Amino acid sequence: MAITILPPVVDDLGHRPPYHAESDDSMSVDSDEDIDMTGTGSRPHKRPRLGGKIGTGVVTPGEVVTDDPQWMRGHGTYINPLSTSIIATVAGTVHKTNKLLSVHPLRARYTPEIGDLVVGRIVEVQSRRWKVDVAAPLLAQLPLSAINLPGGILRRRTSADELQIRSFFSEGDLVVAEVQSVHQDGSASLHTRSLKYGKLRNGVFLAVAGTGGSGASSSNVKGGVGSGSSGAGANPGGAGGVVRSRRQVWTADTANGGGEVDIILGVNGYIWISKHTDGAAAASSTTENVSITRMEEMVSSSIYSSQNDEIAPQTRREIARLAQCIQVLVQGGVRVEEGTVMGAYEASLQVDLEVGDDGEDEEDRQEGREYLEGSKARRILELEVQQR
Template sequence: MAITILAPVVEDVRQDDSHAPHGYADQSMSEDSDSDVEMGGVSLSQKRRPRDSNNLATGIMTPGEVVTDDPQWMRGHGTYTNPLSTSIIATVAGHIEKVNKLISVRPLRARYTPEIGDLVVGRIVEVQSRRWKVDVAAPLLAQLPLSAINLPGGILRRRTSADELQIRTFFSEGDLVVAEVQSVHQDGSASLHTRSLKYGKLRNGVFLAVTGTGGSGASSSKPKKSGSSLARDWGVVRSRRQVWTQQTASGGADVDIILGVNGYIWISKHVEGTDAASSASENVSITRMEEMVSSSIYSSQNDEISPQTRHEISRLSQCIQVLVQNGVRVEMETVQAAYEASLQVDLEVGDDEDELSEEGRDYLEGNKASRLIELVEQRWAKQEKIE
């Protein structure tokens, strides 16, 4: 005999007001769908999220929340469609992004998704026979083939078994490299290359990791402004300049800053001659470029760095950390503004030893971090008025 399962039916609590407590029957029950009716702590109807003029939910979405039920929208990344209805439901926690009729949810935090042409900073984690495995903050390790680097020798040649035996002399476990994404495979892993003299092994500096999505939403040419303050958004901008030389104060030398789209940042002492070699590599053939390559570019020995330069490298690192902690997007303009603001904060502190000790004067946290962000926002507000 077949068994029929009936759906549960919730009785209307308003059908019998005679047994209700005194005063309960006098309370009007709103028929609005946005109201909540609770029985025994169980909500019978939930409040709807506020929607804009396009019938889209506003604010930060959470997994399982309905973005829209309008059939005119197409679902994008971070969403899925209920097969029994036209509702588009979020699968990640983040903000809604619209491109024409395509709707997607950009996560607040996510692993880096490689794209061809991205400048990334990575760490060698494994050495294989003909390639290196590189950690670039992506779901899968990227690979750097032996054929995708410049080897000393002066000629364009095939990589032989002798090169494979000496592969650890070029890059070994723990080395930091700056490279470009050459291709992306179907499984999402990336292949890197360092064929330009602008890329290669990193030294004479400090490594910094930035949390966030890493490159997503980086199509804007300038930092977004909202009123008099910068719009809060994490990650490194993909379309902006990512490598530049920063002039420092307090007697420090110039400092090179590399902003990897994957959220890995490298701050190092500027070495004279690297700019000339990089510009020359853009105007010469591949064979001539390999003649310019020497074994010194694969050296792991750091150069001598003065205490003043070390101090300014540390200051820049702290400025970037303050930007990240306050949700400001990291790019050349914001980093430079934060560095100048940190110098102004030091001038405001003065020489009062009772207020701050000499060791704590260089620590950019607490009230000093709040003041730094305030000065950065004021600078962008002035530029917005000028424009």
């Protein structure tokens, strides 16, 4: 059987546009499209890749960040073993550190770091430690040797302390602590060896996204402000969360006769707002020439109490106002820090004055004064932006 050899098909070059080296439409090595090798004019769709130029937009899981071999992969990425492409594993923004590429997720759980101030909830009591929920992928642990016990901070922990470990912290208790170390698996070890750490009382608990996320929820706990729970709607794409590099514990002077209120912003997104109590000063005032060790002994005898103090209605109202101001910030995508919280609080007071000038009755104005949603929330955000 004879074999017929067909001549090659040559395109008509006269119908092709001339090639210009300086044209913006010319093909380059960084082109995001495939070269047409078939001559049919159709080009197959290909996933866009950034090549040597790293963008600053949002990438999705499975998207190729770059295929340049000079870059190294960081958190939130992996390298295809069959190529040099760096592929995103989470949805987030691309960050460059010298030649290291990492993707910071838009919404993720808290990653512990040494020195972080966190607010946590006791979820399990073991023989020599407590398991604490700090909004991290793994539960943190609070060893018995990392807390202050009655009898002095240098007292040796005995078997009697292990038997009555539940009298110090039990399931459901809220604590404020500091991250002492981070283990290889990502879990954290906490400690409360300071007067500013320990069990939380006389306040309200809030939970916001810890890593640039959105959505907020709050629940009244410990009987200090009320009972039950309430929630706030999520804000997709927001930039909320607690700022790590700002002061996280401060005392605010509230209006309307509320007195002083303590605010604790945990890096993990857990927030505690409570009535101000100066336990160290009260303990030291009972005696003269009290040493630091003696002060620790006197204070530690009462810091493990779960009984709440009496809170005036004016203080309860201002605690609720601060909690709603934080929810307004999170819903608006504003990062939570001391400046933004106090700015939103001052703005809420100004909004109350504006509402009071509308000619309504005094009884009608007082009834819904603590509700900061809808038009009030939008007005508070506008005033907060103007203050900054």
